Structures are given as C-alpha cells and as structure tokens.
Amino acid sequence: xxxxxxxxxxxxxxxxxxTVGTVQAFDEAKYPDWKGQWRRGDAxxxxxxxxxxxxxxxxxxxxxxxxxxxxxxxxxxxxxxGNDPTYTCVPPGMPRxxxxxxxxxxxxxxxxxxxxxxxxxxxxxxxTDDRPWPTDFEPTFAGYSIGKWIDTDGDGRYDVLEVETxxxxxxxAYDGLGLPLHRDDKTIIKERLxxxxxxxxxxxxxxxTIDSALTRPWTATKKYRRVATNDKAVWPESVCAxxxxxxxIAGQNYFLGADGLxxxxxxxxxxxxxxxxx
Amino acid sequence: xLCLRSIAATAFALVASVATLxxxxxxxxxxxxxxxxxxxxxxxxxxxFDPxxxxxxxxxxxxxxxxxxxxxxxxxxxxxxxxxxWHPGDSCLPPGMPAMMTLFQPMEVxxxxxxxxxxxxxxxxxxxxxxxxxRDWPKEPIEPTFVGYSIGKWIDEDGDGKFDVLEVETxxxxxxxPLDPAGMPTHVDNQSIVKERIFYSKTDPKILQNEITxxxxxxTRPWTVLKSYxxxxxxxxxxxxxVCASENVLVKIGKETYFKGADGNxxxxxxxxxxxxxxxxxxxxx
Numbered sequence: 001x002x003x004x005x006x007x008x009x010x011x012x013x014x015x016x017x018x019t020v021g022t023v024q025a026f027d028e029a030k031y032p033d034w035k036g037q038w039r040r041g042d043a044x045x046x047x048x049x050x051x052x053x054x055x056x057x058x059x060x061x062x063x064x065x066x067x068x069x070x071x072x073x074x075x076x077x078x079x080x081x082g083n084d085p086t087y088t089c090v091p092p093g094m095p096r097x098x099x100x101x102x103x104x105x106x107x108x109x110x111x112x113x114x115x116x117x118x119x120x121x122x123x124x125x126x127x128t129d130d131r132p133w134p135t136d137f138e139p140t141f142a143g144y145s146i147g148k149w150i151d152t153d154g155d156g157r158y159d160v161l162e163v164e165t166x167x168x169x170x171x172x173a174y175d176g177l178g179l180p181l182h183r184d185d186k187t188i189i190k191e192r193l194x195x196x197x198x199x200x201x202x203x204x205x206x207x208x209t210i211d212s213a214l215t216r217p218w219t220a221t222k223k224y225r226r227v228a229t230n231d232k233a234v235w236p237e238s239v240c241a242x243x244x245x246x247x248x249i250a251g252q253n254y255f256l257g258a259d260g261l262x263x264x265x266x267x268x269x270x271x272x273x274x275x276x277x278x
Numbered sequence: 279x280l281c282l283r284s285i286a287a288t289a290f291a292l293v294a295s296v297a298t299l300x301x302x303x304x305x306x307x308x309x310x311x312x313x314x315x316x317x318x319x320x321x322x323x324x325x326x327f328d329p330x331x332x333x334x335x336x337x338x339x340x341x342x343x344x345x346x347x348x349x350x351x352x353x354x355x356x357x358x359x360x361x362x363x364w365h366p367g368d369s370c371l372p373p374g375m376p377a378m379m380t381l382f383q384p385m386e387v388x389x390x391x392x393x394x395x396x397x398x399x400x401x402x403x404x405x406x407x408x409x410x411x412x413r414d415w416p417k418e419p420i421e422p423t424f425v426g427y428s429i430g431k432w433i434d435e436d437g438d439g440k441f442d443v444l445e446v447e448t449x450x451x452x453x454x455x456p457l458d459p460a461g462m463p464t465h466v467d468n469q470s471i472v473k474e475r476i477f478y479s480k481t482d483p484k485i486l487q488n489e490i491t492x493x494x495x496x497x498t499r500p501w502t503v504l505k506s507y508x509x510x511x512x513x514x515x516x517x518x519x520x521v522c523a524s525e526n527v528l529v530k531i532g533k534e535t536y537f538k539g540a541d542g543n544x545x546x547x548x549x550x551x552x553x554x555x556x557x558x559x560x561x562x563x564x
Contacts, residue, residue: 026304089370089523107388107395111311114388114395121403121521131514140519230392231411237423239402241370241522247529250542260532263558271556276545 031108031149031158032195034203037233038104041202041223046099048174048209049220057179065180065213072178079266081246081253083178085171088248089240091121093141093172094165095189095209098222102238106203113147113161118238126163139169139185163191182212201226307389307432307441308478313515314486316381317506325380326458327492328503334460345463345496352461359548361528361535363461365454368535370522372402374424374455375448376472376490379505383520394430394444401522408446415449422452422468448472457492465496484509 042050049057061069072082081087092101100117107114111129126147137144144167149158170185181187188210196202203224210217228234245256246265249272255263262271319329326333334353341349352362365371372378383400392411398404408430420427426448432441453468464470471493479485486507493500527538528547531554537545544553 026302028302089521091519091521091524107390109388109390112388114397116395116397116405118403118405120523121399121519123397123403123405125517127514134514134516137516138518141521142519231413234420235407236421237425239372239424241402247531249529249538249544256531257558260530261555261558262531268560271559272554273543274553276539276543277551277553 026110034106035230036226037228038224039227040100041225046101050222054175054177059179060215060218062213062215068180083173083180084176086120087246089120089244091141094143094168095207096174097122097142098205098207100224104224120240137167139167141169143168159194161193165189180213184212187211302391310387310389313510314385314507315510317508324459325382327462329505333458337462339462340498340501341496342498348463363456363463364459366401368528368530370401370526372404372424375426375451376492377455377457378404379488379490381507399520420450422450424452426451442477444476446474463496464494467495470494
C-alpha cells in the first residue's frame with residue numbers, strides 16, 4: 001500500500017513538475033514559426049505600396065507635401081538626392097524599414113519580438129510585455145513599438161502580431177524617390193503581421209501609416225518570403241559608412257572621388273564655403 | 279495497483295510529451311535579459327580593451343615592435359587633432375570584435391537554443407550571432423565581417439543541470455578594427471581569433487563577466503582581459519539609437535579630417551590646417 005502511495009505521489013510530483021516547467025519555460029510552440037531568413041516577397045524594388053509602381057504610389061498627400069514630393073523628384077532628375085535622407089547613411093526609419101532592404105530575421109521571445117535587419121540601422125524591438133507607452137522617450141528613426149500577440153482562431157496558438165509604432169524622428173521618406181512624411185514626426189504606424197494561410201513561408205504585413213502629410217491613413221499590404229532556414233542562412237554585414245561616397249556639407253551633396261577628394265554632383269556646383277579657414 | 283500504475287504511466291507520458299513540445303527550456307540557461315552596461319574602473323581616459331588599465335600606452339599591450347609604431351603614430355596624429363587609428367570617429371566604421379565588447383553603448387543578450395544574439399548599437403547597429411547549434415566552422419569561404427563568425431557552447435560547469443558559462447570563438451573578421459579610441463591596432467591581416475568565456479561573477483552574482491583572449495599577429499602573445507557588465511536597474515530600459523551618420527560632426531576628405539560647424543560649413547580640426555583641395559571644381563572657392 002505504501003508502495004502504491006509512493007507511485008501515486010511520484011506521479012503527482014511529475015505532473016506538478018510538468019506544470020511548473022510549462023509556466024517557467026518559454027513555450028515556442030505557442031508562437032508562429034517565423035524562424036529563418038526573410039526577404040521582400042513582392043516583385044520589384046522596395047516601395048511602400050507593393051501593389052503600385054514606385055513612381056505611381058498614389059499616396060494621399062496633402063497639397064503642401066505633393067509639392068515637396070515633386071521638388072524631390074525634380075532634384076533627383078537634376079543629379080541631386082532630393083528628399084531621400086539615406087544617401088549619407090541616415091537610417092530609413094519606419095515605415096520604410098519594413099520594405100526590407102536587407103534580409104530579415106525575426107526572433108520571438110515572450111517579452112520582445114526582435115526584427116533584425118542590417119541595411120542602415122533598421123532593426124526593431126517590438127515590446128510584447130504589456131508595458132505602457134513611455135512618457136519621456138527620445139524619438140528614434142525606428143520609433144517605439146508596442147505589440148500584442150493574438151490568437152484569432154482560438155486554437156491556443158498566437159497567429160497575429162499587432163503592432164503600433166510612435167515616437168519617431170526624422171527626416172524620413174517612404175522610398176528612394178523621397179516620398180515624404182511630415183516634418184512634425186507625429187507619425188503613427190499600425191501593423192498586423194501573420195502567416196499566409198496558403199503558404200507558411202509567406203508573412204503578410206498589413207501596414208497603415210497615419211501622418212500629417214497625408215489626407216487620410218494610408219494602408220498597404222506587404223509580403224515577406226522565407227528564403228532559408230536558420231542553419232542555412234548566410235547573414236551579410238551591411239555597413240553603409242563603408243565605401244559610401246556621398247558627403248553632405250552645409251546642405252549640399254558632394255561626391256568623394258577615388259582619391260578621397262570632393263567632387264561636384266551636378267554641373268557648375270560650387271565647392272563648399274571655406275569661410276572658417278584663414 | 280493497476281490503476282495507480284496507469285496513473286503513473288500516464289503522468290510520465292505527459293511529462294515526456296510536454297518536454298517534447300517545449301522546444302526551449304529557458305530555465306536551463308542563465309537569465310541574461312535586460313540592458314547591460316560596461317563597468318568602468320577609475321583608471322583614466324576612454325574605455326580601453328583592458329579595463330583595469332588606462333587607455334593608450336598604459337594598456338601595456340604586448341604589441342610587436344611594428345605595431346607599437348602604429349600605436350605611436352595614432353597617438354601622435356590624435357595629439358595634432360586627428361583621429362589616428364580610431365575609425366569609428368571620422369569614418370563611422372563599426373568597432374567590430376573584440377572592441378565592441380567594451381560596451382561603448384548598452385548591450386542586449388537574447389538567448390535561444392540555436393543562437394545567442396548580442397546587439398550593441400554603437401556607431402553601427404552591430405549584431406553578433408553566436409551559433410550554439412553544434413555547427414562546425416563553415417567549409418566554404420565566407421565573407422569576413424567586423425563582428426566575425428562566432429560559434430559558442432553552453433557549459434554546465436557545476437553539474438547542477440543548468441548552463442553557467444558560454445564559451446565562444448570568433449573568426450573570419452575584417453578590418454580595420456582598433457581596440458580602443460587611442461587607436462590600439464590589430465593586425466592588418468585580420469587573422470584575429472577571439473575567445474570568450476561569459477559567466478556571472480561568483481563573488482557578485484549581479485555582475486556578468488567576459489574573459490576575452492585575443493590572438494592576433496600584432497601581438498607577441500595572446501592577450502587576455504576580464505570585462506565586467508552590470509544590468510541597468512530600470513524595468514523598461516531605454517534603448518537609444520546610436521546613428522553615427524546623423525550625429526557625426528567629423529568629415530574625412532582626402533587624408534584630412536574636418537569639423538562641420540554649427541552652420542554646416544567645414545572647419546579645421548587643428549591649427550594651421552589648410553582647407554580641402556577643390557581641384558575637381560571649376561570655380562574657385564570663396
């Protein structure tokens with residue numbers, strides 16, 4: 001009888017251990033399998049709305065910002081960089097980051113979902129620990145992101161990550177043509193990320209940008225495609241400063257030649273003012 | 279009796295089943311969550327490779343005579359207003375391994391079974407992937423990087439069923455990778471091998487320690503140092519962006535480094551410094 005009681009006690013202890021273990025350990029099985037290396041899943045170059053060409057995004061810009069966009073394109077046509085701040089290795093920031101210029105790795109932990117992308121300082125932390133919005137956060141190009149995992153079909157596993165991003169700094173543009181965001185940097189970005197039901201190697205990101213340069217919230221749907229598992233993935237290092245030949249001096253863009261000396265980027269461009277040299 | 283045996287069998291089967299489903303038992307690993315800051319000892323100067331000694335010559339680095347001259351030239355250039363051998367200064371290049379582990383900016387460590395990630399945003403967004411999935415060194419040639427290719431192994435030293443040491447070896451590095459802001463050099467052949475042992479201090483369990491050994495042809499012997507990191511006390515630590523390109527006031531033109539003044543125009547970094555050569559411009563500067 002004592003022997004039987006012992007077996008029962010051991011069994012109970014084992015059950016309890018299992019329960020405690022479940023509470024303490026990170027149960028990866030509750031989250032979608034987003035391991036591996038992801039790349040842009042839409043054809044063509046990086047842009048905010050992949051359903052439209054880069055030069056025909058039809059962004060609902062205010063009249064003021066339509067003029068800024070037109071000026072950016074005109075400047076680029078004249079050899080300048082227009083409204084695209086990334087040429088001197090300034091990060092693209094949100095929401096442009098999510099056009100994925102370099103391969104993406106998503107690392108999920110209970111408290112944070114990390115999005116690792118090299119490019120120019122593009123990585124993000126999405127906090128999923130139920131924290132409140134900070135009251136004194138220094139704005140950043142990637143912004144401050146709070147997310148929530150949702151089990152939409154009630155099967156006990158999370159299938160959607162909802163994210164809101166605020167506290168952004170600028171200058172930021174949506175794309176390489178310099179499609180502008182408002183200078184007030186009050187942008188709010190909302191995202192819904194989930195696995196494509198028809199293809200586990202596709203993540204869909206429904207992204208909505210709310211910005212003072214827009215007449216209404218602007219929504220686009222992006223796709224990311226898994227191209228390698230973790231054991232096969234090769235992660236290139238992208239160091240923008242290395243080999244970048246563009247230099248900005250007093251608001252003007254110059255080029256560094258092979259000998260490291262300044263060169264003009266447009267016809268008849270003047271060299272920098274040397275008034276501080278005697 | 280049979281009933282009890284059935285209960286026991288069912289319970290153990292459940293345990294086995296749960297254990298199978300739990301791909302990652304985080305309780306087996308040390309808790310490295312949070313924000314880590316480098317512990318600075320009052321030794322003077324800027325943070326250096328050996329934290330127990332001041333930077334520059336005071337590091338007493340076992341440099342070869344050739345690379346001692348490289349350090350001296352760096353110090354001389356810095357005395358004259360230049361950046362010397364410290365490239366994160368005017369070129370915004372990442373410090374790379376092992377200098378990045380001095381923690382010029384805060385560190386985050388993310389432990390998963392296959393990989394331990396170390397993210398430090400200093401100059402560049404530097405991310406180390408330390409592979410702990412039992413892989414071997416790549417047989418195919420791989421592109422060298424500033425952070426290198428790192429393979430790690432978790433070790434349970436005291437046999438209590440929990441890992442307490444992460445041993446890491448890093449190879450396949452590129453340069454230039456000075457060790458500190460004085461411009462302490464590593465060899466231009468970039469054949470460095472960096473070995474690390476990362477563990478909690480036995481005397482102060484709040485301190486994370488990193489015993490780093492650098493094997494590099496600029497040195498006459500392997501150079502071992504012990505770095506200490508402390509956890510930021512705030513629950514929700516702020517992770518600042520450190521974007522060299524948008525904050526850097528230095529610009530390198532030719533072989534000279536200049537300041538960008540408050541008005542954005544170029545300024546000299548040393549007395550008597552001439553302005554840049556504008557030979558590619560048709561117009562004469564003002």
